[in-house]
Amino acid sequence: MTTVGFIGLGTMGQLMALNLARAGTDLVVWNRTASRAEPLRDAGARVAGSAAEVFTGSQVIILMLANAAAADAVLEDADVTGRIVVHMGTVAPEDSQRLESAVRAGGGTYVEAPVSGSRVPAAQGALVAMLAGDPETIETVRPLLAPMCRETIVCGPVPDALTMKLATNIFMLSSVLGLVEAFHFAARNNLDLHTLRSIVDNSQMTSDISRVKSTKLESRDFTIQGGAADVLKNLTLVAGAARAAGVSAPLTETMHRLMEETVVLGHGSDDFTAALKALEARDC
Ligand SMILES: NC(=O)c1ccc[n+]([C@@H]2O[C@H](COP(=O)([O-])OP(=O)(O)OC[C@H]3O[C@@H](n4cnc5c(N)ncnc54)[C@H](OP(=O)(O)O)[C@@H]3O)[C@@H](O)[C@H]2O)c1
Incomplete structure (x- = not known):
C-alpha cells in the first residue's frame, strides 16, 4: 500500500486528511501547529515530528498549505528523491512552476492539484481537483485523491491547473x-x-x-x-x-x-x- 504524507492541517487540510484516514489510507501527517494534528492521530494516522520526517516515510506527499512561502519552508529540508509531491494549495502559477523545478532538481516529481470547494465539500469529500503535470504521474496520484474529491479533472502541464x-x-x-x-x-x-x-x-x-x-x-x-x-x-x-x-x-x-x-x-x-x-x- 502507498504511504501518503499530508502536510498542512488548516481549515481545509484537516478535513481532507481526515477523509483519507477514514478511507483507510496509510497516512502520516504533520502540521506546524502540532495540536491541529490530534484529530488525525485519533483517526488512525501517524503524526510525524517534522515535515522532513513525512517525506522520509512516504512515497506521495500532499501539501495543503497557506501559500508559496509555506511550501518553500516545508520543502527546504525535505528529501524529495523518488517522491511525488502533490501540491493542493492555491499559489501563483509562476510560484508553482518554480516549485516544480525545485522538486524535479531534487529528483522528485510534482503534480498540481488545487481544489474548488470550501469547508462543506471538504468535509463531504466532494472537492473538485484540477490536475496538472506528467500524465503518468497524474494517473498514479488520482486514486489516492478519491476520498477527498468528487471529481479530478486534468488541465494539462504545470501550471495550467493553478x-x-x-x-x-x-x-x-x-x-x-x-x-x-x-x-x-x-x-x-x-x-x-x-x-x-x-x-x-x-x-x-x-x-x-x-x-x-x-x-x-x-x-x-x-x-x-x-x-x-x-x-x-x-x-x-x-x-x-x-x-x-x-x-x-x-x-x-x-x-x-x-x-x-x-x-x-x-x-x-x-x-x-x-x-x-x-x-x-x-x-x-
Ligand atoms: N478555505 C477554503 O475555502 C479554500 C478552498 C480552496 C482552496 N484553498 C486553498 O488551500 C490552501 C489552504 O487553505 P486553508 O483554508 O486550509 O488555509 P489555513 O486554514 O490558513 O491553513 C494553512 C495551513 O498552512 C500552514 N502554514 C502556514 N504557513 C506555514 C509555514 N511557514 N510553514 C509550515 N506550515 C505553514 C498552517 O499551519 P498552522 O496550523 O501552524 O498555521 C496551516 O496548516 C490555501 O492555499 C487556500 O488558498 C482554500
Whole structure:
C-alpha cells in the first residue's frame, strides 16, 4: 500500500486528511501547529515530528498549505528523491512552476492539484481537483485523491491547473460577492431577508454555495468557511495573473478592493461574506 504524507492541517487540510484516514489510507501527517494534528492521530494516522520526517516515510506527499512561502519552508529540508509531491494549495502559477523545478532538481516529481470547494465539500469529500503535470504521474496520484474529491479533472502541464483554479475563482467569488451585495441592497431597502433567501434558493440562480452563503447572510453568521484573508490572497493572485497576461478583469479589480477593505476592517479571519460589513461601512 502507498504511504501518503499530508502536510498542512488548516481549515481545509484537516478535513481532507481526515477523509483519507477514514478511507483507510496509510497516512502520516504533520502540521506546524502540532495540536491541529490530534484529530488525525485519533483517526488512525501517524503524526510525524517534522515535515522532513513525512517525506522520509512516504512515497506521495500532499501539501495543503497557506501559500508559496509555506511550501518553500516545508520543502527546504525535505528529501524529495523518488517522491511525488502533490501540491493542493492555491499559489501563483509562476510560484508553482518554480516549485516544480525545485522538486524535479531534487529528483522528485510534482503534480498540481488545487481544489474548488470550501469547508462543506471538504468535509463531504466532494472537492473538485484540477490536475496538472506528467500524465503518468497524474494517473498514479488520482486514486489516492478519491476520498477527498468528487471529481479530478486534468488541465494539462504545470501550471495550467493553478491558472484554471484562478479562472474558477473569478466565477465563484463574483457570484458570492454578488449575493452579498444583493443582501446589502435588500436590507437597506427594508426588504425581508428571509423572503430574499427563499427567492434566491428556489430560483435558477441557486447553487450549493449560494444556499450555504444565503443562510449565513440572512443570520449574519460570519464564522469562517472560506476566510476573507484567503479570498483577498486569491484575488491578488488573479489580478496579478490578469495584469501579467494583459487580460482585462474589471470584476476582479472591484472584488479585490472590497476584500481589502474587509480585511482592513478586521475581518480577515471571518468568512468572506463579511464583505457585507465593508459595504455597510461604505454607505453614507
Ligand atoms: N478555505 C477554503 O475555502 C479554500 C478552498 C480552496 C482552496 N484553498 C486553498 O488551500 C490552501 C489552504 O487553505 P486553508 O483554508 O486550509 O488555509 P489555513 O486554514 O490558513 O491553513 C494553512 C495551513 O498552512 C500552514 N502554514 C502556514 N504557513 C506555514 C509555514 N511557514 N510553514 C509550515 N506550515 C505553514 C498552517 O499551519 P498552522 O496550523 O501552524 O498555521 C496551516 O496548516 C490555501 O492555499 C487556500 O488558498 C482554500
